[in-house]
Amino acid sequence: MSESFLNQPEGASASQAASSHPSRHPDVTGRYYVPGFPIGEGKTDYEKYLKTPELLSLQTPLEQAVSPEEPLFQLTHQASELWMKLMLIELERAIGFMDEDKILMACRCFRLVDDCQMVLMMQVDLIARHISIVEYAKIRTVLGQGSGMESPGFNRLLEMAPCLWESFSALLARRGKTIREIYTDYEGNIELHTLAEALVDYDDLFHKWRAHHFALVARTIGTEANSLKGLSTQVLQKGVKTRFFPELLDLRSVLTNESPVAYGGQPLPQDESAR
Numbered sequence: 001m002s003e004s005f006l007n008q009p010e011g012a013s014a015s016q017a018a019s020s021h022p023s024r025h026p027d028v029t030g031r032y033y034v035p036g037f038p039i040g041e042g043k044t045d046y047e048k049y050l051k052t053p054e055l056l057s058l059q060t061p062l063e064q065a066v067s068p069e070e071p072l073f074q075l076t077h078q079a080s081e082l083w084m085k086l087m088l089i090e091l092e093r094a095i096g097f098m099d100e101d102k103i104l105m106a107c108r109c110f111r112l113v114d115d116c117q118m119v120l121m122m123q124v125d126l127i128a129r130h131i132s133i134v135e136y137a138k139i140r141t142v143l144g145q146g147s148g149m150e151s152p153g154f155n156r157l158l159e160m161a162p163c164l165w166e167s168f169s170a171l172l173a174r175r176g177k178t179i180r181e182i183y184t185d186y187e188g189n190i191e192l193h194t195l196a197e198a199l200v201d202y203d204d205l206f207h208k209w210r211a212h213h214f215a216l217v218a219r220t221i222g223t224e225a226n227s228l229k230g231l232s233t234q235v236l237q238k239g240v241k242t243r244f245f246p247e248l249l250d251l252r253s254v255l256t257n258e259s260p261v262a263y264g265g266q267p268l269p270q271d272e273s274a275r
């Protein structure tokens with residue numbers, strides 16, 4: 001394979017490119033520095049294992065980009081799909097572990113999934129903080145009718161939530177426990193309780209990502225504009241309100257309402273020593 005660079009016609013070698021440009025200088029190793037991003041030849045073990053030539057060819061070449069901020073937009077979305085792929089792999093594992101009664105192993109998978117979600121949220125921030133409204137308007141012109149609603153990773157995550165719930169419920173049934181029991185006697189059911197809280201953490205972070213993304217949309221195209229699919233951005237509000245495991249959240253209101261309400265509505269005593 002010939003050495004190629006994103007900003008240079010395929011087949012042109014580094015030295016050819018260097019000699020054709022007045023500002024090229026050899027570096028300390030005698031190699032010429034050529035502007036643009038080197039895709040490399042894929043000959044080293046590092047490149048072979050990571051498939052860097054293929055990976056780095058997946059982005060629109062800079063000379064074809066409609067905006068200098070397009071690489072950030074495209075890379076962020078591509079990277080998000082990869083992180084969602086890892087989340088799906090780990091969630092499949094979590095289901096397997098729940099089905100095998102390996103509760104702590106399932107919790108371990110959820111920890112990684114949640115850290116991936118933190119990374120996804122940071123990526124939303126990258127766009128919010130670094131893509132200007134005017135540049136995004138240019139990027140939109142090359143997106144066709146594309147929508148995040150078509151994200152394969154995201155849609156699979158939505159599909160997987162009921163499967164997680166099914167495995168968790170089956171595990172509780174095998175142990176003869178109810179959700180209520182693992183919350184009221186959390187110490188006596190610490191493993192199941194920790195797993196239930198891992199599900200809540202996962203749900204919470206997914207919910208936060210949706211809210212975070214909605215804030216990004218409000219900041220970039222506004223809440224009164226239509227999406228490229230012609231949908232009102234308000235469709236996102238419905239997703240923001242959706243929770244994967246409402247049973248685990250509803251229980252909190254039940255337990256709170258049942259708890260002793262001696263303090264409820266009563267002002268605290270004036271004299272603190274009276275407590």
Ligand code: HEM
Pocket residue numbers: 076077080081123124127131136146147148149150151154210213216217220221226227228229230231233235236239240
């Ligand atoms: C300039 C930045 C962005 C804008 C203006 C934007 C805009 C939108 C809009 C308007 C929707 C509503 C559906 C539709 O398109 O009709 C949507 C949905 C979505 N977008 Fe984005 N988006 C941006 C960045 C991102 C990023 C970085 C991701 C990361 C993967 C992403 C993933 C999604 C997903 C998964 C949905 C479906 C959400 C749901 O159903 O709750 N978007 N986006």
